[in-house]
């Protein structure tokens with residue numbers, strides 16, 4: 001957990017007359033309780049975001065993440081905020097979750113059910129289907145965030161701004177309370193499929209921001225460009241792959257056009273932008289795409305007409321159920337899942353017999369050895385389309401050496417879920433906050449420098 005920080009906006013002398021009285025309506029509020037911002041997580045660390053906003057007794061919480069450094073089975077205590085655990089604080093008006101990454105919601109199972117919680121509807125649906133696969137949760141949310149639709153929580157007004165990030169349906173949050181304004185970026189980037197949302201925010205930012213709580217994943221002495229790590233990265237010093245999601249699509253298109261056999265793209269199905277990039281590359285290279293069962297469910301749960309899902313409307317998208325998934329379904333007797341997938345399912349013996357060659361995209365790491373063992377299947381390449389750091393973990397090492405022993409190339413095609421320095425700087429400059437509060441960064445001091453330079 002990050003060290004607790006309490007800050008208040010500085011009062012520039014120019015905002016006050018000689019007598020010390022406020023000179024503009026914006027600053028005529030000194031008799032009101034001051035808004036306090038506390039970072040309970042994400043302060044000097046990447047992940048585990050938790051921001052407490054307090055005005056008098058009234059509290060709202062932005063994100064309640066689990067630190068990425070916490071071991072899998074470790075119990076992480078809740079932040080010391082009255083009522084979180086007991087549900088008995090009428091002044092605790094709710095927890096607002098910016099997006100579906102666990103380092104932003106991971107402690108919610110410990111929060112009392114009486115505490116209201118809010119999140120985007122597609123995200124809530126995605127996390128619900130992901131629960132079965134161990135990567136999500138049913139949040140039992142109180143309400144949903146919608147782009148630019150204000151939400152009243154006690155004296156707080158929270159306005160979500162849909163933003164570009166590797167998690168689908170991610171929001172930045174404008175919070176207003178008794179005349180003070182906080183803007184929390186959540187996690188964002190400006191080089192993905194929703195970059196225009198960030199450009200719009202930069203060209204027309206909310207005015208009079210007292211506090212800008214800004215992510216700074218990529219702020220590092222050694223990285224001076226955009227993409228460097230995964231959305232749930234442990235370090236900001238990783239290999240740069242592609243500068244943008246468009247570049248990932250172009251790289252995949254080239255690879256798929258040149259390959260003649262099966263290509264497997266390993267990526268997180270919850271990174272829907274990436275699945276869309278693979279799909280577009282398939283269209284451009286005259287291939288069909290099959291996603292794993294979990295991936296199919298995630299795509300359907302997003303509930304968007306523009307997202308390809310295995311269905312009659314998207315005949316070039318299919319479902320492939322991996323061995324691990326088949327066993328999991330059987331153990332849980334969750335046969336409705338495979339029944340639902342049946343109409344657009346593809347089986348191992350069909351992998352090489354289709355009119356158009358196939359791409360498998362999603363959670364296929366566990367399936368690689370089975371695919372390599374099928375004599376009729378020829379794998380042209382496996383694409384690592386995730387954070388590079390996972391490859392140095394034991395499972396990644398095993399995969400790399402397995403592919404090497406079979407002479408199958410392991411290709412990298414990835415771009416980060418987080419903004420590069422230039423985009424961070426543009427946002428901070430556009431917003432001109434009274435006070436900048438770095439979050440989700442190992443180098444808050446450097447983000448401060450970026451804000452003042």
Ligand SMILES: [Zn+2]
Pocket residue numbers: 099101165167187231232417
């Ligand atoms: Zn994230």
